[in-house]
Amino acid sequence: MADLIRVSTLWPPVRPRSIDLGATTHGLLEAVGLIREVDLAGSFALMPLGVLIRDRIEAIIRKSFVEHGFGAVMLPMLQSRAIWESSGRWQVYADAEALFRVVGRGEEESACLGPTSEEISVVTVASDLASHRDLPVRLYQSTNKFRNELSPRGGLLRAREFEMADAYTFDADRGGMLAAVEALNAACQSALTRMGLPGVLTIPADGGDISKAPSTEHVVRSELGQSQFVECPNCAYRADPDVAMAAFPRPDRHHAADADAQTAKVMAFGCVRGGEELVVSVVIRGDLQVSHRKVAEVLGASSIRTLSEAEFRACFGVEPHTLNPAIAASTSNEMLFDTSVADLRDFTTVSPLTGLIHGANWGEGPLLDQVTPERPVTVHVADAGLWCGKCGEGIFESHRAIELGHVFELGDRYSTPMGLRFVDREGRHAAPLMACSGIGVGRCLQTLADAFRDERGLSWPAQVAPAQVHVIVAAQGEEAERRALRLQGVLAANGVTTVLDDRDVSLGERFRYAWALGLPHHVVVSTRTEDGVYEHTDRAAGLSQDVTESDLLKILSGVG
Amino acid sequence: MADLIRVSTLWPPVRPRSIDLGATTHGLLEAVGLIREVDLAGSFALMPLGVLIRDRIEAIIRKSFVEHGFGAVMLPMLQSRAIWESSGRWQVYADAEALFRVVGRGEEESACLGPTSEEISVVTVASDLASHRDLPVRLYQSTNKFRNELSPRGGLLRAREFEMADAYTFDADRGGMLAAVEALNAACQSALTRMGLPGVLTIPADGGDISKAPSTEHVVRSELGQSQFVECPNCAYRADPDVAMAAFPRPDRHHAADADAQTAKVMAFGCVRGGEELVVSVVIRGDLQVSHRKVAEVLGASSIRTLSEAEFRACFGVEPHTLNPAIAASTSNEMLFDTSVADLRDFTTVSPLTGLIHGANWGEGPLLDQVTPERPVTVHVADAGLWCGKCGEGIFESHRAIELGHVFELGDRYSTPMGLRFVDREGRHAAPLMACSGIGVGRCLQTLADAFRDERGLSWPAQVAPAQVHVIVAAQGEEAERRALRLQGVLAANGVTTVLDDRDVSLGERFRYAWALGLPHHVVVSTRTEDGVYEHTDRAAGLSQDVTESDLLKILSGVG
CATH class of the missing domain: 3.40.50.800 (Anticodon-binding domain)
Structure with missing residues (x-):
């Protein structure tokens, strides 16, 4: 922009007294004319002063990645169905209705708008990768991504089209990949800190659709956020509730018991392992939630879902709320006992015929005489109120957070199915091991606005001010x-x-x-x-x- | 990028002796590792050194527009079907199969990837436009556009996904719009010149799908180009052949006659004017082409197309090559005589019964006694070999060119159908008058490469060098x-x-x-x-x- 910006020439026009200082942060960004929600719900246009902030954020992120050895590229946003099918993700994203599918000539859905760029980075690198001497590869870009969010909201925090600064790495071995993960985390942290964001935390998290391996979220605490983490006030251990180590039970310091906490409930899931469909039952204490991720990890399953009511009845012959451990044990392909029920005594369970049964104990009585929790596993969500699994001394508190960056260890999740190969030092063909990261550029903008706003309006740190x-x-x-x-x-x-x-x-x-x-x-x-x-x-x-x-x-x- | 770029760390790896210095320019860009064609045909990734060139080109364009009073915005690329239907262009682009249509939830094609941004700029401005005091509006952006080219080729010259630096203006009256067109042309010219491009020419052109009003192309001559213009070697008048004024005929200096030049042929078209379908016949000399654009302009038609053979037979009752002026005159809704046939003497025409008829003259003989070319109009394409219509002294030469920029006068073509209104000085609701421009960023990159390459390779002007x-x-x-x-x-x-x-x-x-x-x-x-x-x-x-x-x-x- 020019050295002189006259307010009278700004678009949108600044109107007297139209700024509601009590608005949400994205409302305030709209009110001062930095962004506009236009056309499709969850689509935003950046206005001139907003573009200047975005430019500075993007430059800070790029500088941080370049300093960590990344080269800036620009990969296509329009990507073929073929590459998304070769990674196996076309169906996953299409089932979740998160993919914007694209029709070119005729009626065929032959392409999509990239929600992320793992596939297109693999095919880009494939053009040139020959031997281990070509590795490592470190690529960075900042382009728009597209996700068909069911209910886009929170302004730039969850938009359907959004700019993501993403990076992809390719290494010859696990040591290289772990170094890449470290570089990605360092670059993310450096970028977020340089923008002036206070209180950026790293949280061990869940790779979601991107990867089954552990991942790291870079977050700031905020009630606006749609992420959650638990934190131990004693040892400061933090993690995603689907990942956190929760110690449970500690009989000497038992969680304040209510009726649900004295109940052993049974949940059933459909899992896919090695291409085979399994029905899996999980016995868990009544007040706790089953973590899909933890169940999948224990079983080595590639996917997990809740059974529909019809499937449930067909499988067990009873209504969902009347399934008890004995019926589940005789019918399921796999049966898991969460650590929360291992030491339960005189608990409540259910019979499809007589309803609730109180005072039950494992291995006793007509219903449970054949059922004992052998090798219990920790598959409950580490919610607030549970004991910290790291120090065993604190009780988890739960916080909402905005996920600004996310670093994923990908391994050969994409390179193997997509056939990306190099000749290693021993002359053998091998799949490079990948990692990746993404930083939401619009999220950073809005989070900065939120972190520094006060009763008189916005207040931009000098390093990102327009x-x-x-x-x-x-x-x-x-x-x-x-x-x-x-x-x-x-x-x-x-x-x-x-x-x-x-x-x-x-x-x-x-x-x-x-x-x-x-x-x-x-x-x-x-x-x-x-x-x-x-x-x-x-x-x-x-x-x-x-x-x-x-x-x-x-x-x-x-x-x- | 860092202050030091080590060739050993570049992606793609630079391989000894793999550079073919005789390749096409986009082949050379690939060979030195600046771009890669990846995934879909006509999709390109920019590699790190290519991104650095693109950054400099983009910065030069932005600076030129900002200096001419434009504010940089970023508008969504994913755009709703609703706004493309409100302008009437969904069907036009879909019929031409140029639109990438997008399916979100369900099976409905509810959105598209913007091939241009007239519609989205109108809805963006609509959020804030109230009165004439808010005008003029001058917006600039540089984002990717998407066109489903049937045969993408020429590297970055015709890609399916490409970065376009586009600008949109909104004014209260015609004087304002013309000033905006001037600013757009000046900014385009300034940007292209600053990049170091030699020989940038402005060519009066045809607005195509964007606008019916005259437009200006900013081009450089190149055999790689897919545009064409004619130029008079005498007075240097230049224009698109569909726009150029060609003087014809000049009986004293007649175009070297061949058999076709002594023939009056009849072409038939289907036109839409005021919602009504017309059959229009055009009598033109046998060696000339009918300009659809010129016919539409003469008739005030909103669209024009060639009749299918079946339509032709149903309408005229004869085979296409046997249609003569007499049959055409009795059957068509409108009949046009091109200036090229007005003064023809002893020419050749055709009869469906007896075949070719030589020595025919207007108003004479059994076939043409009722047919005279009244009020002839110039509707032939101004091809090479015709006389310049400006000076009347030179014979047009034809040149191929790369269209780098294009400035369009839009008037109320979008604002009226899309309901964009403001309150004018007299308190009445009025539609703002628009103009726009686009510069192809990748085209500039490749054209610069082409203009400066020599027998040893590429040679970047300092202002855009990576x-x-x-x-x-x-x-x-x-x-x-x-x-x-x-x-x-x-x-x-x-x-x-x-x-x-x-x-x-x-x-x-x-x-x-x-x-x-x-x-x-x-x-x-x-x-x-x-x-x-x-x-x-x-x-x-x-x-x-x-x-x-x-x-x-x-x-x-x-x-x-």
Whole structure:
């Protein structure tokens, strides 16, 4: 953008008094004119001042990745169905209805909009990969991704089309891949910290559709977030509830018992392992949730889903809420006992004929005499209220968080099925091991806005602000105008872009907009002070003082 | 990218002797590793050095538009079917099979990938446009566009997914719109010139699917191009053959006659005017082509197409090649005589019964006694060989060209059907008048490569080069290595990025790659010269000299 941005020429037009300072953060971003939700629900346009912030965020991320050895590429967003079928993900994403499928000529869905770029990075590297001497490969890009979110919401936090800065690595062996994961985590952390984001945490997490291997989320705590993690107040251990180690039970310090906590309930799932469909029953304490991820990991299953009611009845011959451990044991392909029920005594279970049965014990009575929890496994979700599995001393607290970055260990999840090969040191063909990461550019923008907003509006850290200085002319007449333009010339010569509010509205109105927009420095030009002296306000600190031009340049050179 | 790019770490790996210097320009871009065609035919990935060139081109274009008063935005690429139906273009593009249609949930084609952004810019502006005080609006962006080309070819010249730097303007009246068109043309011209492109021409052209109003192409002459224009060698008048004014006939200087030039042929079309379907016949000289665009303009038709053979027979009752002016006149809704047949004497025509008839004249004989060319119109394509319509003195030559930019006058073509309104000075609701432009970023990259390549490879102008200096260490051992890294440090401190060829290959091989890649400056570090003295080669000029460090910095500061 030019060295001088006149508010009167900005799109959208800044209207007097239309800014609701109590709005949600994305509402505030809309109100000051940085973004607009347009056309499809969950689609956003960035307006000129928003683009300037996005540019700076993107440049910080790219710099961080380049410093860690990545080369910036741009891969196609439109990707063939063939490559998504070769990785086995076309159906997975299509079933979840998360894929935007694309029809070209005729009626065939022959392509899709990339929700991520593992497949296209594999085929890109495949053009040139020959031997171990070509490895490692470290690629970075920042392009739009597309996910058909069922209910896009939260502004830029969950959009259908969104910019993601993603990176892909290819290595000859596991040691190389782990070094790549380390570089990805370091680059993510460096990027998020450089933007000025406070309190960025790394959380061991679940690879989801991307990978079965462990992954690392880079998050900040926020009630706006759609991620969750548990944290131990004693040892500060943090993790995704589907990944966290929860110690359970500790008989000496038992979780405050309610009726559900004295119940052994049975849940049933359909799993796929080695191409075979299994029915799996899990016995778990009534107040706990089964973690799909943990069950899949214990079984080595490639997928897991809840049975439909019809499947449930066909399989067990009873209603879902009347399934008990004895029936489950006789019918399921696999039976798991969660650690939470191993030591239960005098608990409640159910019989399809007589209803609830109290005072039951494993291996006793007509119902459970053949049922004992052998080799219990930990498959419950590590929710708040459970004991920390790391130190055994704290009780987990649960926090909401915004996932800004995510680093995945991919191994040969994509290279093997897609046939990506290289000749290793011993002359054998091998599949490179991959890792990847993604940082949501729009999420960073909105999270920064959220982290620094105050009762007067937004407040951008200097390193991502769309401009450093907001100039307000507090006097009328040519003299003040002349002073303002001279100051702007001096700032421009020093590489500083100025936003000048040249609207014909009240002074109060112009101050209101300056505080709401949140550039780091406000400068008031008036005829109250002598020529060359200005009132400077530090937006974040809220402090004002009269400064000379050279003072002002000194203040500005310390930042941004 | 970092201040030091080591060739050994580049992706794709630079392989000895794999560069075919005689390849097509996009083949050469592939061979030196700047681009890769991946996945779908006509889809390209930019590799790291290619991204650096693209970044510089994009920055030059953005700067040129910002200087002309545009604000940079980013609009969604995924766009709803609803907005494309509201402009009436969903069907037009779908019929031409140029649209990538998108299926979200269910089976419905509810969205598309934007081939251009007129519709999405209208809905974006609609959120905020209220009164004439909000106008003019000047928006610029550079995002990927998607067109389902039947046969993508020519590398980045005609890709299915391609980056286009496009701009949209909205004005209150015709004067404003014309000023906007002027600004768009000036910004395009400034951008293309700043990149270093030689011989950029502006050509009056045809708005195609975008607009019926006149448009301006910004082109460079090239045999690689898929555009064409005619030029008068006498007065230098240039235009698209579908737009150019061709003077015809000039009886005193008649076009060298062949049999076709002595024939009056009849062509028939289906046109839509005011919602009504018309059959239109055009009588034209046998060696000329009918310009659909010119016919539509003469008739005020909104669309025009060639009749199918079946339609032809049903309408005229004869085979297409036996249609003569008399039958056409009695059956068509409209009949046009091209100026080329007005003064024909003793010409050839055809009878469905007796075949060719020679020596015919208008208004004479059993066949043409009722037929005279009244009010002839110019509807022939202004091909090479015709007389210039501007000066009447030169004979048109035809040239192929690459269309790099295109500026369109849109008027209310989009604002009226899409219901975009503002309150004008008189308090009435009015539709803003629009204009737009597009510059193909990848096309610019490939055209620059093509314009400056020579027998040794590519040669980038300093303003778009991915780095300024290519360093080759011509001696082995620590001393040469130390000198190279010290030089790189000095260059980095002066803001100059260095490409250092650190591969373990022959010196000849490294020189070959340096010439093929085409950075503006080559510096050889050896122990032949004293410490601090280097051999500098100007890549474009091919001249070498020994220089000191300070000489080198002086040479570099003159450029880029």
